[in-house]
Amino acid sequence: MRIATWNVNSVVARLDFVLDFLVTRQPDIVCVQELKIDDQGFPRLAFAQVGYAVATHGQPQWNGVAVFVRSEAAPPPEIVQAGLPGQEANGARLITVRALGLRVTSIYVPNGKSITHPDFAMKLGWLDALAAHLRETHEPDALSIVGGDFNLCPGDLDTWNPAAHVGRIFHTEAERSRFEALRTLGFKDLFREKYPNDATFSWWDYRAGAFHKKHGLRIDLLLGTDAVLDRVTSVSVDRDFRKKRSDRIPSDHAPVVVELDLPVG
DNA sequence: ATGTCCACTAGGAGTGGA
Numbered sequence: 558m559r560i561a562t563w564n565v566n567s568v569v570a571r572l573d574f575v576l577d578f579l580v581t582r583q584p585d586i587v588c589v590q591e592l593k594i595d596d597q598g599f600p601r602l603a604f605a606q607v608g609y610a611v612a613t614h615g616q617p618q619w620n621g622v623a624v625f626v627r628s629e630a631a632p633p634p635e636i637v638q639a640g641l642p643g644q645e646a647n648g649a650r651l652i653t654v655r656a657l658g659l660r661v662t663s664i665y666v667p668n669g670k671s672i673t674h675p676d677f678a679m680k681l682g683w684l685d686a687l688a689a690h691l692r693e694t695h696e697p698d699a700l701s702i703v704g705g706d707f708n709l710c711p712g713d714l715d716t717w718n719p720a721a722h723v724g725r726i727f728h729t730e731a732e733r734s735r736f737e738a739l740r741t742l743g744f745k746d747l748f749r750e751k752y753p754n755d756a757t758f759s760w761w762d763y764r765a766g767a768f769h770k771k772h773g774l775r776i777d778l779l780l781g782t783d784a785v786l787d788r789v790t791s792v793s794v795d796r797d798f799r800k801k802r803s804d805r806i807p808s809d810h811a812p813v814v815v816e817l818d819l820p821v822g
Numbered sequence: 823a824t825g826t827c828c829a830c831t832a833g834g835a836g837t838g839g840a
Contacts, residue, residue, distance in 0.1 A: 566840085567828055591840090593829065618829055619839070668840055708840095763826035763840095806827070809840085 558657065558819040562588040562704030562779055563798075564665070564760075564810035568623075569594055571808055572603060578798055578812060579607050585627045585821050586656055587812075588663035588704035588779075592621030599623075612654045614639040620648035622663040622705070626656045631822055638662075638694070644686045647679055651687070653694075657821055659785075660696065664705035672726050680708070684735035691742055700819070703744055703780040706760075706810065711736050711746060714756050715775035727774065744780035747815050748792040759794050760810045768799055777813045788817040 561584045565571045568589070579587070592599065592615045599613050604625065610633035615621035626634045634654035641651040641664075653662040664687065669680035691703070709732040713719035722728040740746065748757070758773025767773065779792065792815045799811040 570828065591828090670840085765823070765825050809827080 558586075558817040558821050559584045559814060560586045560588075560661075560702060560704070560779065560817065561795075561812045561814045562590075562663070562706075562777055563812040564590040564706040564777060564808060566591050566808040566810065567593040568621075569598075569600065570806075572600060573805060574798060574802075574807060576603060576607055578795070579604075579609055579625070579627075582795065582812075582814070583627065584625075584814065586659070586661055586702075587625040588661065588702075589623040589625060590621075590663060590665040590706045591808075592623055593619060594621060610634060612636050612652060614649045614652040616649040620650055620665055622650060622652045622665050624652060624654045624656065624661055624663050626654075627821075631657055634661075638690075641683065641686055642690055644683050647683055650683070651690075658700060660699055660701040662701075662703045662705075664703060664707070666706060666708040668708050669726050672724075672729060677726065681731055681735060684732070684738075688735065688738045688742060691739065691744065695742060697743055697782065698784060699782060700784045701744070701782045702785055703739070704778070704813075707736065707776055707778050709733065709736055710774050710776060711749065711778070714749075714754070715758075717756075717758065717772045717774065727776065739780060743782050745783070745786050747779045747781050747786060747789050748775070748813070750786055751789055751792050757794055759813050761799065763809050777810055779813055779815050781815075785817065788819050790816045790818050792816075
């Protein structure tokens with residue numbers, strides 16, 4: 558089974574990239590963030606035509622999350638939660654589905670803007686609410702995945718220039734301690750568990766040639782319970798989908814993909 | 823490099839967000 562997470566930075570602007578990712582990589586499940594479209598406007602038909610069912614929790618203009626499921630020989634995803642309880646006013650940032658025998662959550666953590674901005678406190682509160690929600694709904698023995706854009710670097714290996722970012726947003730102890738709380742709940746960082754010493758990034762700023770210069774961050778993460786972790790065979794970043802294609806502009810995030818030793822269906 | 827790209831409003835270029 559192949560499961561991915563990808564912040565697409567507008568599913569409408571990125572439709573060609575996203576459909577090509579599905580067709581060429583054939584992921585079984587994809588956690589998606591930054592749809593930037595409401596559920597009515599979501600281009601469902603285009604996804605059905607390439608064999609994917611979608612569960613969306615969108616809003617106009619900003620945010621929005623989804624889970625795509627390869628529909629060949631599989632029932633469509635069943636939505637079990639749309640929106641993080643108590644945090645609905647802060648944007649459409651969480652959806653949980655049951656699909657292919659797994660519980661899968663796609664999240665888009667608030668950016669926070671800067672550590673002095675009111676949005677930073679909102680971000681920390683959102684992460685606290687996420688931990689509380691995962692604690693309440695946790696099935697310790699289940700195959701559970703939380704994938705998404707966490708808008709934080711878990712450790713110094715996850716940032717291209719740690720010295721320049723000490724104490725800055727995405728790198729603060731306040732953010733990292735909340736990430737650690739998710740691990741304590743039983744949600745392990747699949748990439749880091751598999752590769753304790755690898756510096757691999759998933760996001761590069763559009764500006765200043767950051768991708769070319771390898772000035773990136775690892776902020777797009779797939780977390781899983783031990784039942785998932787035991788079945789991980791690889792975790793990779795699909796950098797091809799961060800590359801410009803003739804006149805087409807990519808998202809500033811690349812897909813992160815985990816391969817599991819787990820049959821589909 | 824304050825560097826780019828998105829959606830929205832508006833009917834063009836500016837704003838807010840990331």
